Amino acid sequence: MSLELNDILMAAERLRPYAHRTPVLTNKSLNKQVDAEVFLKCENLQKVGAFKFRGACNAVFSLSDNEAARGVCTHSSGNHAAALALAASLRGIPAYIVMPDNAPLVKKNAVAGYGGLITFCEPTLEAREGTLDRIRLETGATVIHPYNDERVIAGQGTAVLELLADIPDLDVVIAPVGGGGLLSGTSIAATEIKKGIRVIAGEPEMADDAFRSMQAGEIIPSKNPKTIADGLLTSLGTLTFPIIQQRVEQIVTVSEAGIIESMKFIWERAKIIIEPSSAVAIGVLWEQKIDLSGLKVGVIVSGGNVDLEKLPWQP
């Protein structure tokens, strides 16, 4: 295990000029509803609307000038692509983004809007990886994986650093888990900064590969996950899984109804827009499968990128 608290502290220095220090919000109605004292670390209010900017920014600004000059590349249709495009543009270097040609228009526009150079490909993993490999060989760009990359993990860990600086006496931190970048970075930072803090993950019941991986003691890949939390479809990575095994107390699965209900509750009461993947972390409190009553619970609200034309509570 080579990734340490110090890497996360250095990431925090590196991204300070570029990232928002996001606010921590509290809401009495939520506290009453879930019987805990909840602190929402609002990464939905981060640049590009997601914590992903932290990891991408740390990765981009970790590169040597020589490496950076050749640019960065990744395949992603989601927040990581937009985050990498913005981080690269802030360093003044190209970001080559491979996207499946069936990606939603709003995501294509977001990446293009941040100056990302998009190459479209067929919507299969083979096509995505093949296209990325070709671009990497042609350009010499550095591949920045969305989560299985120590620079990215360290960047994601900076959100909880800020949260613990604001609210030092948290008992528990909850983050959602997809590929595990946010969760592993959060777990290192939290447990190193505050001995005894409990780190818990929320995962959709309908995409519970991390839950099953923890039980099995090995990475169980995600198979045909079907959940509204479209940021959490990926499987754990070889870097993230061991960290999670070592530092995360447990992974709690959340039903689709719990995701939608808690998402709507946060919109209505806390007046912030959170995406379904963030609601998975709230959902751990919402469904009360585990007893956190009376505790001070920090939640990493991971992002706010939602299609406002298609809300899940609409007919």
Place this chain on the structure above:
Amino acid sequence: MSLELNDILMAAERLRPYAHRTPVLTNKSLNKQVDAEVFLKCENLQKVGAFKFRGACNAVFSLSDNEAARGVCTHSSGNHAAALALAASLRGIPAYIVMPDNAPLVKKNAVAGYGGLITFCEPTLEAREGTLDRIRLETGATVIHPYNDERVIAGQGTAVLELLADIPDLDVVIAPVGGGGLLSGTSIAATEIKKGIRVIAGEPEMADDAFRSMQAGEIIPSKNPKTIADGLLTSLGTLTFPIIQQRVEQIVTVSEAGIIESMKFIWERAKIIIEPSSAVAIGVLWEQKIDLSGLKVGVIVSGGNVDLEKLPWQP
């Protein structure tokens, strides 16, 4: 004119233990869109989801113990009713709220949820005032008007105090105007704290009584206003109008389309839920009827209480 900066400073002390110090958010996309450096003072993230809590809280905690013991009362179907109910419950005194019986269920529930004692009446001004008068006589409760009350105006002025503490070099402050409580409090605090700061109001074109009042030099009552910005239907008050005349540079009217477009833009890009009345203030920048290019502009985002089932961009 008896209301002074000192009243607002005292209000700030009075409500500090109860109100959120709301965050100030910035958004690069918004800045680019409107060609200004915008600072959003997020009163949508205030308790009860609106700045109204500040005024209600200051009024309630300004009462002597004797007055307070008899409670407070008002007629309102909006944010002021919820704000007064919460403020009263924090002081442990009754809040008698007169609401028209056709008020939306969600508003009735909000007031009841904060412990307000609701009396329903016919949806006419006569019925509302008559009912309120009867309750006042029966209970001895103090009437807290939603805006034509110095304690309320002083409370509303505390939001811009915090904004200017965070961002001292603002060139302009924009607030929406309905009855003028927020605008008058904001204008006193802003112009007293920072000489030369420009205070501008946004008002719906379809409810432009304040605009016309400024032109006429006297209060022109609102007549059948029809706007999506349902928090801005009221006419100016005898206390608020002279302050606005003295301290507000101009009132800029905003079209219904401008309100809806800027509201959706803020939801999509800034990831916060704002109500149409708040979008009226953003709309001043959005429609660029006046030139604020390159300036540092603070916007009081007044509230975030919206019916999520009925969004204006839905078919």
